[in-house]
Amino acid sequence: MYSETPYGLPRPTLDDARAAVHRVHAEDGPRVWSHLVRTAGLDGSADTSEGLERMLAAMHDADPISRLCALALRIRVTSHTQLTLLTRELS
């Protein structure tokens, strides 16, 4: 059984993406998020890995601020993946 939070790092979720968009877009956050949910073809409730991938792709192709948000979350996803592999190799 391997940790789902290697070194205490949780894998980002769709809810984390929503929080990030609301954070950096401030009062425009709800409007931008609604647009991104539609673009990604999500209903905003299915918090799956595939849903997050579709959302990150939509954020990447959206405005420059959303793109940076997606990049920051992508770094966290890749870090989580790399460190999960690393902890498996070490165990």
Place this chain on the structure above:
Amino acid sequence: MKTDLFDRLGVPERIREIAGYDLFDPDLRTSLDALAQRSAGLLEAPVSLVSVVLDTSQFIIGSHGVAGWVAETQGVPAEWAVCTHTVLAGEPYAVIDGPTDPRHADNPFLQMTGLRSYLGVPLTGSGGHSLGAHCVIDARPRIFSDVDRAVLADGAEKAMKLLDAYRLR
């Protein structure tokens, strides 16, 4: 996730200022890599970074001596990035010996990489926000001198001049 920290980093005006640069231009990357290599050489450190600190992660835009998973991701979660402290302080930030420093002893990034000491100088944008940092990281405990700080501050100034040439219109 670390909501309080992300809220402090994710100030909309600061993120908007970072978004005003073309951080993905390969020529900018080449120039910032060279700058990091120069600072690493001058300060005799194995690692040097030029990075922006976004709301949830540090994004490395120029580097020297980076290896392993950090090279793969080109970034570090914001709560592990020592540059986050430099950005939030808005002034030069130093760590003499991470494992014995209560602020950093539990930092997984330092534990995993074996890096111990750090000196960073903020990259300050024209809007007055600390956008990121230019830093050196060493594998040995180290007290950085005023000359070291001056060299790195010069590097940070050069990094901002390079970034200014890649502003999006």
